[in-house]
Amino acid sequence: MLSDIWTKTLWDQRRSLVGWAIGFLAVAVIYGGFYPYASTPEYGELIESLPAGLAEAFGWDEISTPHGYLGSTVFGLLGPILVIIMAIGLGARAIAGNEEAGHMELLIAHPVTRTRVVAQRALALLIATVIAALAVFLAILAIRGPVDIDLPIGNIAATSLNLALLGALFGALALLVGGFVGRRGLVVGVTAVVAVTAYLASGLAPLVEGLGWLQKLSPFYWFNATATLRDGIDPAMTLLLAGVALVFVLVAVVSFNRRDVGV
């Protein structure tokens, strides 16, 4: 585990990663386990009483179906929020936090390129979000029978993959900001603001006349868990998530290569 930067990064994070994985399992089991209550007629009526646009905006209009329920709960709200919080934390630490703590100077004084540092830290970040998504996937798989979630395993897997990529995208954004500035707090702040804005854009933009196009720019729109759970993977959207994350990492590499470290 001490052989290279990415393995060392994961090794250093091992305890926190185990904690996160347990958290994701618990959230998915408990939250997903409430599905039988959401599929009752009473709950359906409650949702119907909400203003039509609002329920639609947050995907509650299909709440009594398995894809609608999981797509607006485990995969729609808590899953993305938690995976993004985790990824932003890791992404901010990967460059800026490491630099601020005074650890980066020694690392880049070794025979490694900065490109290798950023690329390997990005890889460690991706593995962390995959672990989180895998925990959610396994949890849903486990409760699928007991609470009668009638969805193809492939669709659940695809949505879990997208969840990992959604987290990786915002983690990569934190890397990108860290490529420019070595201040962890600033990196977390900027990235979190972008994430919240993107979330609101995907939910609220369609409600505003003429702003509907805006939601298509949001990674949350590309993620669209309800549709993926219902229809299976949309390769274009999955590639978009992965592609944008990759571009963010490339920009992080270029910017980090250009600047002074630790000043």
Next chain:
Amino acid sequence: MAEAILTDSLSKSYGETLALDTLDLVVHTGEIFGFLGPNGAGKTTTIRLLLDIIRPDSGQATVLGLDPRAQGVELRRRVGFLPGDFVVDGRQTSWQFLTYLGNLRGGVSRASIESLGDRLDLDLDLRIGSLSRGNRQKVGLVQAFMHSPELLILDEPTSGLDPLVAREFLKLASEARHEGQTVFMSSHILSEVQQVADRTGIIREGRLIAVDDVDELRSRAIRNVRIVFADEVAATEFEAIDEIADLIFEGNMLTCRLVGEADALVKRAARHQVIDFVSEEPDLEELFFHYYTGEETNAQ
């Protein structure tokens, strides 16, 4: 053979602050070069520029004949570096950390890490977080020396070390030179550098103001001397000595500033009964103030 370090008009500023002003520095292969200066003089900035941690505004550096930016990986493979502020993640043992750093260099033998740990009296199995500041500094020294690099770049290597370990470090540096390695070490303590260095450079406010052989430096050394005699002594006896200045007598106590060799003063004092003799090295700031003002540094 190429010089170990060569800089040509190297300049660097942080915002409005000029940290390094057209530095021309030569460190010969196989020597110990002491890079002296008070805190904030530009020592760390120079070192970071040599390793491509930061980039110069203008000028150029060559380390082991290589360009820090374009040939950085090759350069850093052949260099051992101790940062001035050596901090690492405390949640790992020294062994784990040193093994990891060794692996980044393609592997370093266990024996080499162990023998350095022994010499510096460092328990490698302890978590770094549980170590004292001095012991952490030892971890930093081990990682700088463990791969026997051609060039050691050490920023304030003795900071935090107790005197015994500091002496062991100075031995390590001397041995490295005997093996043909070059040592470039910064310090703000003159006497420590004098013990091992072949040459010293003195930097102040971003400018290199003097490069001397250590012998030369010693001949110009300044000491604050205080002598207490058993009986009253006539001031006139000492006034004739060339090497002393600022002579003050208070009863039986003489204080003065000694510049250069102590011989004449000691022999004159020895004519009387001496109760106490204190010779102190002034700190660098004071040294600069007395000695290098009048040259191009009269900022004060």
